[in-house]
Amino acid sequence: MDSPSVQKTPYLTIYLLPAIILALLAYKAYTIATNPLRHIPGPWISLCTNLRLKYAILTGERVRYIHSLHSRYGPIVRISPSELDLCDAAAAKTVYKMGSRFMKTRFYSVFTGSKVVNVFSSQDAQWHGQHRRLTSANFSEQSVKKMEPFIAQNVQLAVRRMREEVQRLGYVDVFKWFMFMATDVIGEASFGESFRMLETGKENQYISDLETLASKGIYRVELEGLVNIVAKLPFGPVKEILRIAARMNAYAEDSVQRYWRLYSADPENVKPTLLTKEYAAVEDGTLEPLQLRRDASGYIIAGTDTTAVTGTYAVWELSKLPEVQEALCREVADLPEGFDDEILRTLPLLDRVLQETLRLHPAVEQGLPRAVPDGGAEFGGYHVPAGQVVGIQAYSMHRDSTVWRDPETFDPSRWEESTKAMQDNFYPFGGGSRVCLGMHFAKVELRHALANFYRTFDVGMKPAFVQGFTEKDMEAVSYFLSPPRGKRCYVMPRKSLS
Ligand code: HEM
Structure with a gap:
């Protein structure tokens, strides 16, 4: 039995x-059956699970996957059971306008991986408003003007190093040198001292640590549960990440202390930085020193790859358009010695090249996620309840064929007549109260970079398919930021250099 x-x-x-x-x-x-987004167009799988979207995100294909959904389902598309992507100027205005009640989501704090919020990650409108008022003074045109001399010096050093590389190898990796340039510039702008990567030609420990941490951001968001479990183990990758975080904090602390001594000794004549106003706020006790360090690290993450990626794609696209490149070389050849940004911003072709690069290759291609506020919202006749997540991806807005003729073509001349529709569909720097703080800073740096580059390489550049480098290396992959897949961009002079 x-x-x-x-x-x-x-x-x-x-x-x-x-x-x-x-x-x-x-x-x-x-x-x-009761999902409030069930009436909104989208693939059936997006109603059942977010796994298809997660797969696209983890393979760097998020924006291309969503773009294909827009082609199939139209401007409003459900991408997961609780998330929509919108490709529509009116919707973008509602979500990203000044005073918008659509707040940043938890994505930002998990992505940055820190419990201490900064101006980029904050989800609290009041805290953000106050803190942004303090930080934005450092990014004004007047403040950036004071930093222009060291921006220009770093740019000139970067271009000299590129010329040396061309003389040595016959080609140059512009992505590498623009990364070093942007990092040194932002180091000096945040800590008062360059990271000296242009001088040594190598990444320093702080930057390689920062890249390791930043590259894990999307995994923290998409595999949060798993990451939290692994973090509890006494060994393994998460422990290594904690060691990296401790090393970076110590570095930031040293750099801040160094600047502090100079600031305390002579606050009126100390070198201006993106944090000068924050040092003053720490001095008078209205800001925690930890907050200042977090902002400094945030600027380095936000201001390095973004600027380098934009400069790289500008050179890459021009390397395939000899006539436009020749015209740009002529435009910058006539600049007076010691030119500054006041002159650079009047150069029409330089401006159009930059605009067109930001359109076709925005460094942040993906939607910037926001939570629908209390009371819900209407998009294209659909009601979307509070708490759902919406985003508008620059990649798709910048390729809407009803606004941009021949949208996949890099064509700076389209900016000769900039229409209202073009302005309304252009989001390379986000919008409203969360618009990029460093927009003006980045443009000054990029104008100097391109002007110096084409004054030095005045014979023009062409793609250099060497060392296994192919067009595929230049396809963007999207992990919030969208760098070229191969993390390299080789170009070479069209003729021998004078
Ligand atoms: C071409 C270069 C750049 C591009 C394309 C770019 C793009 C962006 C975008 C799209 C956002 C909005 C993010 C969101 O709403 O989720 C943003 C925010 C931000 N960017 Fe940039 N950025 C660039 C350069 C810089 C630089 C050089 C700095 C600092 C020195 C910087 C600092 C910031 C900060 C602090 C925020 C957060 C602002 C807030 O939430 O109030 N960016 N950037």
């Missing part, structure tokens, strides 16, 4: 397990 415990197992497998599975299926069917 069977013992009672032996009888229990078939009972479990025959009745209980199927009952649990049925209950789970019924619950899933119920959530699908």
